[in-house]
Amino acid sequence: MSRIKYHRIILWRLVLLLFAASIMFFNLIPFTLAPTALPMPDILFCVTYALIIRRPEVVPFWLIFLIFFSFDIFLTRPLGVWTACVLVSTEVLRANRDAFMENLFPFEWFYLSLMFLITLLLNKIILTVAFTPAPTFANMAWEFIFTVLPYPLIIFIITYILRIKKPALGAFGVKGHKA
């Protein structure tokens, strides 16, 4: 039983990695080299959050580190800052995961937007303190809006099409502990 479950976790991890790779592709493809005024939504952040709330064992912190750090390398961002911000904020989420056991979507959405805002600000503060060119507030505002808006859609896809749901109350995890 537990073995089957473990295989399934690895499968989901692979799916997540593939998804991250496809997002990276999409970012790197030279559609147009003219500067775009509006930033891309950070869909990977949403997906990570949704998965941590539903199946935290699918996204261990080292997987988050791997994915986001490679994004830092490939998308010519300052190395490590955004990864560290995301790691800290996902860890905060993990610690407060019990609050999401009941099915309160508006609360989850609000929490995600708040955490994304804090993560963006943390990133901005670190970059500013280190005298590195940081994204402007206008850009951050757009990124925030674009990232938070599609969250319901992402949740819909994850719960009803991929059928990843929160463990029922009283269910047990892989290692035989309360999930």
Added chain:
Amino acid sequence: MAEQKSQDYNFGRSIRRVLFGLTLFFLFLTFLFWRIDNPRAEQMRVAILDKVIPNMEWAMEPITHISRIVDDFQSYGRIYEQNQELRRELQQMKAWREAAIQLEQEKARLLDLNNVKLPPKLSFISGVVMTDSGSPFRQSALINLGEHDGIVDGWAAMDGLGLLGRISGVGENSSRVIFLIDSNSRIPVVIKPSNQTAILSGDNTLLPVLDFIENPNLIQPGDRILTSGDGGVFPPDLLVGQAVLTSDNNFRTRLAADYKRLEFMRIIRHSPGLPISDPTRLIGPVLPFDNTTDQDVAADE
């Protein structure tokens, strides 16, 4: 039994905590390294991209093609207007071509009269754009030329007409081109009829700013902007664009290069003249073998 299990569990958790802390520490160190020794960090980034990106070509190529086909398909909608416009432009171009040929001949005659020695013509290599920077805050692209093709940091990149940017970061088979519109780009330029020099500084828009103009009154909107060659990084007299006046009375540049449909780039081979490094050298007959340096060392000792 249960106790044993929960002990294991706690042990696993503390290990996880330590690993998490180490990861954060590692990230902190990477950032410090990136901040302090930026050139070396960027070199490592280039090396990684150089290993990975050329292997992903097969996956990127079809998607790029499909997106271009969609783009072209959209342009079918206005094919009639485009045709009209092109005919009009062609008519104008013919007039200009006539003028250019006449000027060329006149120039050749004058040069011949004066016996002028011109600098050697610049040669170039063409490359294909592989990826863009993937971030709205950075304007750059990766091209498929690298050290193997003799690319050197700082060389100018152009499309057929105007300057695009410069090489910044060379891998074995790929190199990064920082565009003029990137917020880190600063290029010395000269504004043509008035010969005013200025610095062209990018700010993530398609119209980079002209900074440090000595006398803006001498500049008209529409003046041609060329590279000045100051500092020896770029060859002089590459076309950059035209000056435009913004509503807040600042001058910006409408670039001649077309960033919207960029597939190929020309990298201009350019070696700046050798600097004069040894000012106190005796001018005299050539000695049988040069041992001045040895003598200098001996004198110092």
